[in-house]
Amino acid sequence: MIEHLSLYQALKQAAYGVEDHTAIYYFNSRISFFKLLKRIDELASVLQNQYLIKKGDVVLVSLPNIPETIVLFYALNKIGAISNMVHPNSPFEVMQKYYDDANCKLAFLFQDRVYRELESYLNFKGTIVLCSAGYSLNIKEREKYNLMNHKMIKDLKNTRKFLFYSQLDSNNLLSTEVPTREDDVAVLLHSASTTGISKTICIGSKSFNFTASRVPEIMCLDKDELKGNSLISVLPSFHGFGLCMTMHAPLVNSFGVVLIPKFSAKNVVKMMKKVKNAICICGVPNVFKALLNEPSFVNSRYLKTLKSCFSGGDSLPPLLKEKFDTMLVHRGSNCRLFEGYGLTEALSVCSVNTHYHHKRGSIGYPINGVSFKILDDNRKECAPHEVGEIAIKSDNNMLYYFNDEKATRDTYFGDYLTTGDLGYIDDDGFIYFMTRKKRVIKVSGVAIFPHEIESVVLGLSGISQVCVVQIPDEKSGHAAKVYVVSKNKDPERILQICRKKLISWSIPKEIEFVSSLPMTKFNKVDYRKVQEMENKKRGI
Numbered sequence: 001m002i003e004h005l006s007l008y009q010a011l012k013q014a015a016y017g018v019e020d021h022t023a024i025y026y027f028n029s030r031i032s033f034f035k036l037l038k039r040i041d042e043l044a045s046v047l048q049n050q051y052l053i054k055k056g057d058v059v060l061v062s063l064p065n066i067p068e069t070i071v072l073f074y075a076l077n078k079i080g081a082i083s084n085m086v087h088p089n090s091p092f093e094v095m096q097k098y099y100d101d102a103n104c105k106l107a108f109l110f111q112d113r114v115y116r117e118l119e120s121y122l123n124f125k126g127t128i129v130l131c132s133a134g135y136s137l138n139i140k141e142r143e144k145y146n147l148m149n150h151k152m153i154k155d156l157k158n159t160r161k162f163l164f165y166s167q168l169d170s171n172n173l174l175s176t177e178v179p180t181r182e183d184d185v186a187v188l189l190h191s192a193s194t195t196g197i198s199k200t201i202c203i204g205s206k207s208f209n210f211t212a213s214r215v216p217e218i219m220c221l222d223k224d225e226l227k228g229n230s231l232i233s234v235l236p237s238f239h240g241f242g243l244c245m246t247m248h249a250p251l252v253n254s255f256g257v258v259l260i261p262k263f264s265a266k267n268v269v270k271m272m273k274k275v276k277n278a279i280c281i282c283g284v285p286n287v288f289k290a291l292l293n294e295p296s297f298v299n300s301r302y303l304k305t306l307k308s309c310f311s312g313g314d315s316l317p318p319l320l321k322e323k324f325d326t327m328l329v330h331r332g333s334n335c336r337l338f339e340g341y342g343l344t345e346a347l348s349v350c351s352v353n354t355h356y357h358h359k360r361g362s363i364g365y366p367i368n369g370v371s372f373k374i375l376d377d378n379r380k381e382c383a384p385h386e387v388g389e390i391a392i393k394s395d396n397n398m399l400y401y402f403n404d405e406k407a408t409r410d411t412y413f414g415d416y417l418t419t420g421d422l423g424y425i426d427d428d429g430f431i432y433f434m435t436r437k438k439r440v441i442k443v444s445g446v447a448i449f450p451h452e453i454e455s456v457v458l459g460l461s462g463i464s465q466v467c468v469v470q471i472p473d474e475k476s477g478h479a480a481k482v483y484v485v486s487k488n489k490d491p492e493r494i495l496q497i498c499r500k501k502l503i504s505w506s507i508p509k510e511i512e513f514v515s516s517l518p519m520t521k522f523n524k525v526d527y528r529k530v531q532e533m534e535n536k537k538r539g540i
Contacts, residue, residue, distance in 0.1 A: 001213060002209045002212065002213050002252060003206050003209045003210050003213065003395060004182065004206070004209075005205065005209060006077055006078070006180050006186070006205045007073070007074060007077040007186060007205045007208055007209070007248065008040070008074050008075075008077045008078040008177070010205075010208075010209050010212070010248075010252040011036075011037070011040075011074055011248075011251055011252055012037060013252075014033075014251060014252045014253060014254045015033035015034070015036075015037055015254070017254075018033055018227055018228075018254045019032065019033050019034040020032055020033075020034065021033055021227065021228060021254070021255075021256065022230070022256045023035075023036040023251055023256055023257065024036060024067050024070065024136075024256065024257050024259060025230060025256055025257070025258040025259065025271065025274070025275050026066070026067050026136050026137070026259045027137060027141065028137070028138050028141060028274075029067075029136055029137055029138050029141075031067060031136070033254075036067075036070070036071070036251075039067075039071045040071050040074045040075045040078065041075075041078070041174075041175055042170040043071055043072060043075040043168065043170070044075040044076075044078045044079050044175035045170035045171075045173045045174060045175040046168045046169070046170050047059070047075060047076065047079060047081065047106075047175075048079045048175045048176065049170075049171075049173045049175070051105070051106055051127075053076070053079060053081050053105055053106065054079070054080070054081070054178075055079070055080030055081065055178045055180070055184075056080065056081070056082065056184075056185075057081045057082065057105045058081070058082045058084050058102045058103060058104045058105065058188065059072075059076055059081055059082070059083060059084065059104060059105060059106045059107070059108065060084045060086055060095075060098060060099050060102070060104045060106070060107040060108065060109075060126075061073065061076075061083050061084060061085050061086065061107075061108050061237070062085075062086040062087065062088045062090065062095065062107065062108070062109050062110065062113075062238070063088055063108060063109070063110050063131055063237065064088050064110060064133065064236065064237075064261040064262065065233055065234070065236060065237060065242075065259045065260060065261045066131065066133055066135075066136065066259065066261055067135075067136040067259065068108070068131045068135060068136065068165055069237045069247075070237075070247055070251075070257070070259075072108055073237070073243075073247075073248075075175075077180075077186055077205065078175060078177050078178070079175060079176070079177070079178050080178030080179075080180055080184070082102075082185050082186060082187065082188060083186070083187045083188070084098060084099075084102050084104060084187075084188040085187060085188065085189055085190070085237055085238045085243060086098045086190065086238055087190075087236070087238045087446075087503050088109075088110045088113055088236070088238070089113065089503055089504050090503055091117065091499070091500055091501060091502070091503070092117045092120040092121060092124070093120075093500065093501055094501070094502075094503065095107075095109070095124075096124060096125065096126075098190070099124075099125075099126050100125070100126075101200070101402075102188060102200070102402070104126060105127070106126070106127050106129065107124075107126055107127065107128050107129070108128075108129045108131055108165070109128055109129070109130060109131065110130075110131055110133075111130040111131060111132050111152065111153075111156060112133070112149075112152070114128070114130060114156070114162070115152050115155070115156060118155070118156070118159070121161070121162075122159060122161055124161075127163070128161070128162050128163065129162070129163045129164065129165055129168070130156060130162045130163070130164050130165065131165045132145070132149075132153075132164075132165065132166065133145070133261055134146060134149070135165060135166055180205065182204060182205075182206050183204065183399060184204060184205075185202040185203070185204060185399060186203060186204050186205045186208070187202075187203045187208070187243070188200050188201070188202060188203075188402060189201045189203060189238070189240050189243075189344050190238070191240070191343070191344035191345075191447050198449050198452060199401045199402070199404065199407060200401065200402035200403075201344050201345055201398050201401060201402070202398060202399045202400050202401070202402050203240075203344075203347060203398055203399065204399050206395055206396075207347040207395070207396040207397065207398065207399075208244050208248050208347060208396075209252065210347075210369065210394070210395040210396040211244050211245065211249065211347050211348055211349055211396045212244065212245075212248055212249035212252045212253065213252075214349070214367045214368060214369070215249050215250070215253045216253070217354075217367060217368055218308075218310075218340075218349065218352055218354060218367065219279075219280065219307060219308055219354075220307075220308070220354050220355040220356050221279075221307065223253060223254070226250075226253050226254060226255040226279075227254045227255055228255065228277065229255045229256070229277045229278070229279045230250070230255060230256035230257065230258050230275050230277050230278050230279070231246060231249075231250040231255065231256070231257060231258065231278065231279070231280040231281070231282065232246075232258045232260065232268055232271060232272070232278050232280065232281040232282075233246035233247055233250075233257050233258055233259050233260065233282070234246070234260045234263040234268065234281070234282075234283055234287060235282060235283060235284070235313075235445075239313070239445070239446070240342070240343075240344040240347050240348045241282070241312045241313055241342065241348045241349075241445075242282075243348075244347050244348040244349075245282055245310075245312075245348050245349060246282045255279075256275075256277075258271050258275055258278060263283075263287060263290075264290075265290045265291050265293070265294035265296075265297055266294060266296060268281065268291060268294075268297065269294065269296045269297050269300055272300060272302040272305070273300070273302060276302065276305070277305065278302065278305060278306065279305060279306060279307040279308070280306065280307060280308055280309065280310070281306065281309045281310075282309070282310045282311075282312070283309075283310075283311060283313075283445075284311065284312065284313040284314055284444055284445025284477075285311050285313075285314055285315070285316050285317060285320060285445070285477060286444055286445070286475070286476060286477055287311075288309065288311060288316075288320060288324050288337060289320055291324075292320070292323060292324055292327060298327055298331070299331075303328060303331045303332075303333040303335065304331070304332055304333050304334075306328075306333060306335035307334070307335055308335060308336065308338060308354070308355065309324075309335060309336070309337045309338065310337075310338050310339075310340055310352065311337060311338070311339050311340070312339070312340050312341070312342060312348070312349070312445070313442065313445030313446075314442040314445050314477060314478075315339075315433060316337075316339040318360070318361060321337050321339065324337040325337055336355065338352060338353040338354060338358065338364070339352070339353055339362075339363055339364065340352030340353065340363060340364050341363035341364060341431060341433060343419055343421075344398070345397065345398045345411065345417055345419070346392045346394055346396055346397050346398070346417055346419070347396040347397075347398070348396070349367060349396075350366065350367065350370045350372070350392050350394060350396070351363055351364035351365055351366045351367065351370065351372065351430075351431045352364040352365070352367060353365070357430075359426075359428070359430045361432065362426070362430040362431060362432050363423070363431050363432065363433045364430065364431060365429060365430055365431070366429065366431070369394060369395060370392060370393070370394040370396070371392070371393040371394070371416075372390065372391065372392060372393075372425060372431055373390075373391045373393075373416055374386065374387070374388040374389065374390060374391070374423065374424055374425055375388050375389045375391050375413065375416075375418065376388045376389075379413050379418075382424070384424070384425055384426060384427050385424050385425075385426060385427075386424055387422055387423065387424045387434055388422065388423075388424070389418055389419065389420070389421065389422060389437060390418075390419045390421045390422070390423045390431070390433070391413060391416040391417060391418045391419065392416060392417050392419060393415045393416045393417070394417075397417045398417070420436065420437045420438035421433060421434075421435075421436055421437060421438070422434045422435050422436070422437050439451070439527065441468075441470045441478050441479075441480055442477065442478055443473075443476045443477065443478055443479055443480070443505040443506075444475075444476040444477060444505060445477075446503075446505045448480060448503070448505050448506040449506075450467075450468035450469075450480065450527065451468075452502065452506065453466075453468045453480055453482065453498065453502060453506055453508065454466045454467065454468050454482075456497055456498055456501045456502060457482060457484065457494055457497070457498070459497065460486075460493065460494065460497060461488075462486050462487050462488045463484060463485070463486040463488075464485045464486065465483075465484070465485035465516070465517045465525055466482060466483065466484055466485070466525070467482070467483045467517050467525045467527050467530045468480050468481070468482050468483075468508070468527070469481050469483065469527065469530055469531045469534045470531065470534075471509065471510060471534065471538070472538070472540070473509060476505070479508075479509035479510075480506065480507075480508045480509060481508060481509060481510040481511070481512065481534065482494065482508040482510070482511050482512070483512050483513075483514055483517060483530055484511060484512070484513050484514070485513070485514060485515065485516060485517060486513060489513045491511040491513075494508070494511055495507065495508070495511070517530060518530060518533075
């Protein structure tokens with residue numbers, strides 16, 4: 001069992017005996033387990049000896065799915081430091097806030113994103129190391145990448161403000177592995193709390209390793225059957241599901257990760273053809289919708305290589321699952337699309353449908369070692385089929401919310417973590433999700449928070465009331481719509497401040513100006529009534 005190991009130790013153990021196997025596939029490049037560990041150890045040396053990063057220090061990591069993300073993740077863990085995983089499309093002000101709030105010692109940022117707000121980043125308070133999508137490409141592709149981005153690279157270097165990942169050199173110094181305890185924080189993730197308010201969530205190595213150790217059970221394969229194969233990773237590293245299940249979990253089970261920095265259905269098809277051994281794809285529902293609509297995927301001969309596909313991050317529409325599975329049957333594939341359930345606080349997967357355990361409409365059966373309860377408003381356990389709040393007891397539960405003891409206490413009920421989601425358990429123990437108790441909108445599987453959008457918009461002059469609701473969106477599943485009470489009916493000024501202060505998923509798709517909004521008896525905007533009003537207009 002790997003639960004009591006650090007993340008780095010779990011990877012090192014998994015690499016034993018498969019050193020020559022491919023750990024990371026990245027376009028035309030392949031990195032073996034041996035080379036991956038070597039790069040991790042070299043970067044750990046740089047961090048420890050040159051930047052004096054020590055146990056408990058926090059380093060901000062805001063990168064797409066590139067090999068350097070994985071190298072950095074394990075290098076920090078080796079020396080006892082904490083990875084602060086942040087969305088790479090976060091605007092400057094958000095990035096600075098995450099850096100300051102966690103008292104970070106260093107930030108590894110994606111150079112393309114920094115370049116888009118270069119003027120602002122010249123005033124960044126902290127040390128930045130810029131990472132490129134081209135560093136791990138083969139020589140020919142790297143030269144082409146650098147040529148295409150020549151002006152950007154030149155402009156960034158001319159500022160003399162930034163360090164560059166490509167220039168880091170361990171100088172042959174060795175790093176020292178730092179022992180950690182089970183209650184030591186390994187990773188900071190940012191998501192909705194169980195009340196729908198944005199929180200920083202502290203996760204230990206045990207949570208990652210507990211979930212990762214269940215992969216053979218989830219895949220319905222022996223561990224030896226996983227070796228020599230790969231998993232397609234399209235989910236981002238700032239997402240608990242992506243970081244744990246599509247990066248850490250494959251590697252510590254001795255099979256490879258296929259990194260795709262920016263999802264497209266055609267890129268998935270290209271990489272399936274290139275690696276020829278992809279047995280799993282994990283994604284949000286829209287990933288599978290896009291794959292189903294891509295002829296080259298539907299007609300790919302490598303569908304027969306797939307064993308299982310898993311959808312998480314948002315509810316999987318039953319019709320999408322049926323269409324996807326029917327397509328697989330017609331193509332002669334034994335693979336099926338399964339839905340699971342988890343949240344960042346209970347890292348990534350707590351229940352899941354598999355080849356062995358599945359029920360239509362459910363979010364699966366608890367994985368081994370996880371217990372579910374359904375609690376009523378008085379936190380008493382509900383009977384089977386009775387709807388209440390989903391609560392989870394598991395070794396993959398978070399340690400606590402960062403700097404928020406009260407929120408942590410309120411979230412836990414004894415050993416059970418309350419989720420803010422409503423559902424029920426049937427007589428056979430399968431879990432069913434009904435709706436969210438917390439106020440969160442899932443856009444392409446990314447949790448966005450209406451109260452954050454409302455706070456930004458209310459910061460503009462002349463705006464007296466704001467309410468954000470969820471609307472359906474063909475591309476992302478859902479999107480945000482803003483109702484605004486204001487004399488100034490200029491939507492562009494609202495969009496401008498949202499683009500500056502919010503991640504791209506939070507930018508409203510629609511803005512509607514109204515004369516008033518319904519209020520609660522506590523003189524607050526009644527968002528439930530506004531949502532009902534919006535649903536009625538759309539016939540939902």
